[in-house]
Amino acid sequence: MRGAPGPACGSSPTRLALLPARSAWNPSPTISSSSNWRQPPATPAPTPNWKSPGPGGAWRADVLATAPTGAWKTALEAQLAPITNADITDRTEKMRADGVTSIWFSDRPRPPWLGTTPSVRLTTADTGQGLLVAEGLVKFDGRGWEPVPASLTDFLAWAFARRxxxxxxxxxxxxxxxxxxxxxxxxxxxxxxTAHLEEEERQPHP
Structure with a gap:
């Protein structure tokens, strides 16, 4: 996220306000039993490093989350300024080349790059309970995909645990x-x- 944030609908968090505070780095997800989302086992919280540069300065993460074992690193990028699909893809690939995955965030109503790279759109909860994932997190309902509401804290817990x-x-x-x-x-x-598509392939076609 580079540059000052532009105007958006309603009040908008600053760039780093879209990213989890230090107190949120040991999340305990709450999942409804009817949601069909599997509760992840407790996992050690990753170590966050703010404004962390990559090797040779080829990239810089807003926040770099590192597994306690060092097994993985994930850059959390809050992108408020306009950016092209080509540029965000290039930055994502530079991090990936150094063994770092990334998650991009925006609170803008319709960021044109959303989904070009692994990303979600966030919104502020009316109840004051923090940031929610508004777009980008889905579940398969047997025929197609539908959105899943989740807090940013829960989403990050699932992403860090590879759930x-x-x-x-x-x-x-x-x-x-x-x-x-x-x-x-x-x-x-x-x-x-995959099972749904394979079943469709087995069906006779006129």
Whole structure:
């Protein structure tokens, strides 16, 4: 996220306000039993490093989350300033080349790059309970994909535990806003989509 934030609908958090505070780095997700989301086991909180540069200064993460074992690193990028699909993809690939995955965030109503890279759109909860994922997190309902509401804290807990992963949907997105080329979902939903497509292939066609 580079540059000063532009205007948005309603009040908008500053760049780093879109990213979790230090107190949120040991999240305990709460998942409704009816939501069909699997409760992740307790995992040690990753270590956050603010404004962390990559090797040779090729990139710089707003926040770099590192697993306690050092097994993985994930850059958390709050992108408020305008950016092209090509530029955000280039920055994502530079981090990936250094073994760092990334999650991009925006609170803008319709960021044109959303879904170009692993990303979610955030909104502020009316109840004052912090930031919520408004777009980018989905589940497979047997025929297509539908959005899943979640707090930013829960989403990050799932992402760090690899309970949600980036995915390119092969079936329809039942989305009120738009289709996204890349979404976040749980691996068992990806398996369900694959099974659905295989079943469709087995059906006789006129």
């Amino acid at each position: 949600v992963v980036p995915h390119t949907p092969q079936t329809s997105l039942w989305y009120p806003q738009r289709a996204l080329p890349t979404v976040w979902t749980a691996p068992h939903y990806i398996t369900a989509e």
